[in-house]
Amino acid sequence: MKRLTPPSLIVTPWKIISSKLALPEKWFTVRRDIVELPSGRQVDDYFVWEAPHIVMTVPVTAEGNVIIVRQYRHAIKTITYQFPAGAVDKGETNEQAAQRELEEEAGFQAESLTHLGCVASYATKVTGTMDIYLARNAVAGGQRHEDDMEETEVFEITPDELRELLSTHDIQQADFVAAAYMAFNELSK
Amino acid sequence: MKRLTPPSLIVTPWKIISSKLALPEKWFTVRRDIVELPSGRQVDDYFVWEAPHIVMTVPVTAEGNVIIVRQYRHAIKTITYQFPAGAVDKGETNEQAAQRELEEEAGFQAESLTHLGCVASYATKVTGTMDIYLARNAVAGGQRHEDDMEETEVFEITPDELRELLSTHDIQQADFVAAAYMAFNELSK
Numbered sequence: 001m002k003r004l005t006p007p008s009l010i011v012t013p014w015k016i017i018s019s020k021l022a023l024p025e026k027w028f029t030v031r032r033d034i035v036e037l038p039s040g041r042q043v044d045d046y047f048v049w050e051a052p053h054i055v056m057t058v059p060v061t062a063e064g065n066v067i068i069v070r071q072y073r074h075a076i077k078t079i080t081y082q083f084p085a086g087a088v089d090k091g092e093t094n095e096q097a098a099q100r101e102l103e104e105e106a107g108f109q110a111e112s113l114t115h116l117g118c119v120a121s122y123a124t125k126v127t128g129t130m131d132i133y134l135a136r137n138a139v140a141g142g143q144r145h146e147d148d149m150e151e152t153e154v155f156e157i158t159p160d161e162l163r164e165l166l167s168t169h170d171i172q173q174a175d176f177v178a179a180a181y182m183a184f185n186e187l188s189k
Numbered sequence: 190m191k192r193l194t195p196p197s198l199i200v201t202p203w204k205i206i207s208s209k210l211a212l213p214e215k216w217f218t219v220r221r222d223i224v225e226l227p228s229g230r231q232v233d234d235y236f237v238w239e240a241p242h243i244v245m246t247v248p249v250t251a252e253g254n255v256i257i258v259r260q261y262r263h264a265i266k267t268i269t270y271q272f273p274a275g276a277v278d279k280g281e282t283n284e285q286a287a288q289r290e291l292e293e294e295a296g297f298q299a300e301s302l303t304h305l306g307c308v309a310s311y312a313t314k315v316t317g318t319m320d321i322y323l324a325r326n327a328v329a330g331g332q333r334h335e336d337d338m339e340e341t342e343v344f345e346i347t348p349d350e351l352r353e354l355l356s357t358h359d360i361q362q363a364d365f366v367a368a369a370y371m372a373f374n375e376l377s378k
Binding site for chain 1: 266
């Protein structure tokens with residue numbers, strides 16, 4: 001890795017002078033930070049959405065097929081493919097939440113989980129990060145939980161079909177694309 | 190692709206009954222939708238952040254190296270690697286904005302842009318989507334624009350180094366991972 005900017009230019013974190021709630025809603029809590037930049041300048045209105053921590057699984061069957069779901073995404077008004085994912089409940093470990101979401105959304109259970117990485121979906125403005133797991137030997141089982149805010153179609157696809165789906169120019173979710181390639185990498189080891 | 194849920198289960202978009210501003214801030218505009226779900230149930234407090242449309246470039250030099258930047262991301266309080274990206278200004282095309290951001294952030298100009306795809310970073314809650322371009326034959330040139338809210342270190346790395354960077358378990362931005370793999374795919378064609 002070759003640095004192109006001068007060695008004297010080192011990126012540094014900002015200092016939070018104060019922080020207060022700007023939108024105190026349970027499902028969408030936004031805070032307003034007053035921050036001091038490395039330049040010394042103070043910015044009085046930096047908004048941050050305090051989003052929950054999420055876990056996602058890429059479920060793969062013993063035959064090597066992948067389980068995906070299809071859901072409506074209200075902000076972009078589009079139906080997209082995605083892997084089972086959801087927020088970690090209080091008292092749950094990441095792994096417990098991953099298994100629960102896999103069962104509730106897709107109706108699958110997995111033999112083991114392998115951590116693939118941690119991603120942020122909007123790192124400048126949204127706090128919530130997402131841990132991604134490969135769920136091996138996924139089998140149909142358990143109880144799907146039908147939630148009217150999360151209508152879900154479930155599909156089993158081959159890795160080749162998934163690669164084709166990823167290469168379309170339709171809108172896709174960045175974490176779906178990232179997780180799929182992370183899983184391909186892990187499976188090719 | 191094999192459908193596992195019954196054919197009668199078809200995901201459908203929600204109906205917006207009404208929409209009003211919940212946080213009318215220039216840099217973080219949140220609206221509150223009253224929506225009707227496919228079940229017929231009405232939800233009175235679905236919040237959506239109206240984020241700008243973004244363009245991102247994956248700049249590749251004639252030698253096949255990749256240009257990346259390193260910036261502080263306040264919401265996750267972490268310094269991350271990323272590709273040059275930014276919002277499309279009024280009156281600009283996606284391509285113009287992509288070239289401008291590439292020059293301002295990284296100090297590079299590209300011979301041609303190839304559209305790799307369009308991703309959403311938080312599709313349930315954030316409107317803004319991102320068009321991703323491969324920027325071929327990127328050369329140092331133009332005028333970097335030093336912005337104290339966007340301190341930027343610039344690096345040139347080999348594709349192998351980039352693959353290694355992507356495989357770390359540190360927090361990474363989902364769109365960075367997605368764009369990198371989209372670019373690898375396009376370059377291997």
